[in-house]
Amino acid sequence: MIAIAVIRLRDLFAVIILFGIYSLLTAALFMDLNAVDVAFTEAAVGAGVTTVMMLSSLYLTSRWEATPKHNSLLPLLVVCITGAVLVYASLDAPLHGDPSSPVHQHVAPRYIEKGPAEVGMPNMVTAVLASYRGFDTFGETFVIFTAGLGVLLLLGIQKPHKPQPELNTVANEVVLKVVVKMLIPLILLYALYVQFHGDFGAGGGFQAGVIFSTGFILYHLAFGEIEARRVIPTCWLPRLAALGVLIYGGVGVFALLEDKPFLDYSALADDPVQGQHLGVLLVEFGVGITVFSVILLIFHILAGRSRQS
């Protein structure tokens, strides 16, 4: 239903807020489908970061969408036909929740049965993410890093513009500032917990990075740009992001130097399970740093860009 409202509305501000609500609902749905880690990420990313990013770019562009000039009947027809074909295809698909469907036959049972013993951590999602599929995750960390660089190249860092007291309505909200000050340590502490407890419970580098950056974005929103840039200068962020990728890659290269395959964590300690544990911890730390700094960098760039009319 919210999806329909998102399509119909022309006020882009409302569209974005609704999209945030939609993301939160999706996160609840993921929770229901047993995907706790994913629900975590979706709630932090979809409802938090994406909304803030879209709003700040909306500030840089324009709020209202023009009425479409051309007929929207043809796209509707295309969409209906494609949808009908997809529904027809779904009639042959395995039933929802069926344990014998092909998805659950291939490598997944091995991950579930052997994973905890081989990697030595109860959270299978983290085990698969950082250990079995370490290469993929390395690639994805790199994609995030590249995306951050892309935004940096496209927009560049601008000097913070001078605050205009009469325009800044948030500047004098004492209650807001006090509440935010109390919330931020909790958010950061929680992010650290998610980061380092990811082996045992739900969580990991991706989620922790996003939550950590949310804390800083909140500070930015409540105290303004100058203050926020004093806490973490924007020029540090690309370096931090590179450091995260470097930690991840460094673990892999270290394994190479020890005459083991790239990203083989058993090189890190005498006991393979111990090595796995250490490796996953380091790799997740690298991912966390990269995600945190890229998201905060993108936010700094978007928020710091002065409006051009």
Add this chain to the structure above:
Amino acid sequence: MMEIPGLFNYWVVVFLMMAGFYVVISRGNLVKKLVGLALFQTSVFIFYISMGKISDGAAPILVEGVTTYSNPLPHVLILTAIVVGVATTAVGLALVIRIYEAYGTVEEDEINEQDLIDDSAADEPVSSLGGEKDK
């Protein structure tokens, strides 16, 4: 009777996907297009996660006494996909902002019109340059 709830998840996914697709192809506003793309993206996420679900299965975190777990593999794929998705959305937004700064609008039609005007101006560059000099 059993088949209808069993396939319901696919239909929800198809509906959301088509909603996102419709926004992308029918709306001219570039920010709206990005929202549509994100809608499309979440439908794929829901598709993967719902495939990983096993009825009566627990979340894939080892707990004693539980034998059936949902499939962790789709969770891993989607977990990283969400974060990569937000990063790519940010690149898209950055492009939109640059387009706005260059053209003064984020509506596709108006951008196309301006491009056409620019093209016709580029066909006779000498005269337009001459006009500048006269001033």
